[in-house]
Amino acid sequence: MAAIYSLYIINKSGGLIFYKDCGTKGRMDTNDSLRVASLWHSMHAISQQLSPVNGCSGIELLQADTFDLHCFQSLPGTKFFVVCEPGTPHMESLLRYIYELYTDFVLKNPFYEIEMPIRCELFDINLTLAVQSDRVALLGR
Amino acid sequence: MQFFGGSEINPSPQVPTASGNNAHMMYVFNRNGVCLLYKEWNRPLHTLNPQQDHKLMFGLLFSLKSLTAKMDPVNAEKGNLGVPQLPGQGCSFHSFRTNTYKLSFMETPSGIKIILVTHPKTGDLRESLKYIYGLYVEYVAKNPIYNPGSPVKSELFNTALDQYVRSIS
DSSP states (O other), rough: OOOEEEEEOOOOOOOOOEEEEETTTOOOOOOHHHHHHHHHHHHHHHHHHOOSSSSSOEEEEEEESOOOEEEEETTTSSSEEEETTTTOOOOHHHHHHHHHHHHIIIIHHHHHHHHOOOHHHHHHHHHHHHSHHHHHHHHHH | OOOOOOOOSSOOOEEEETOOOOOEEEEETTTOEEEEEEEEEEOOOOOOOOHHHHHHHHHHHHHHHHHHHOOOSOOOOOOTOOOOOOOOOOOEEEEEEOOOOOOOEEOTTOEEEEEEEEEEOOOHHHHHHHHHHHHHHHHITTTTOTTSOOOOHHHHHHHHHHHHHHOOO
């Protein structure tokens, strides 16, 4: 059973362009979600500096006491990260699927300005479908 | 743990050496950010000089703890972002993984932070970190001539630590 609490998408400068909250207690207001997104962008960059070997591309998984955070960075630098229950499987493939939805419904939308907040209805609809539990299990196969 | 991180552009992560030593390096900080111990077993890349490296590591951990406390989806009462948290207060992380290393972290109630940087495929090291803290208590905290807040120079501690870390698979 996939229990996803929230999803964030940040552009290559660290600004939050999409935020979806499925949880109840963890709700953050807009300002806090913006701050958290920029903080994550910086942490991701600093973790590359501290690597003992070459070729580090930043944090992919952060494990905390009550949640896990999976992060996927696309080649242009857009970061997709999801906050979920500890031990939830198939999050990496879900993030790649969300990236596909992003390229299909956001980037190919002629009215969408790159790096700006996402306001595309089709993206929202398909995203809601994707995070339903049975869909996530299907992706894992 | 399943591993989807690699792409053709990044080189493959460091393979463990024949001696079975998976650890790259280890840091121990006290509650004021003083680096009590820094041990290096295998570190081909040095980005910054040691002082900057320690400060950056401490800063990263401080900010990550602040972030996890704020992002906690389970607790309703959360402080503001950036407010220093007491050890044990708020949700804290225990490890993070990149494509080239895995960092395991433990903070004790007295504010001692133990960080171990290993190969990315390493499993959960929380029990190992607790054991290392046990070694710290035995050889450092209980040492009557050790001055708290100063770097650790105990031979016994270093030997026991080396032996233990080399045995972690």
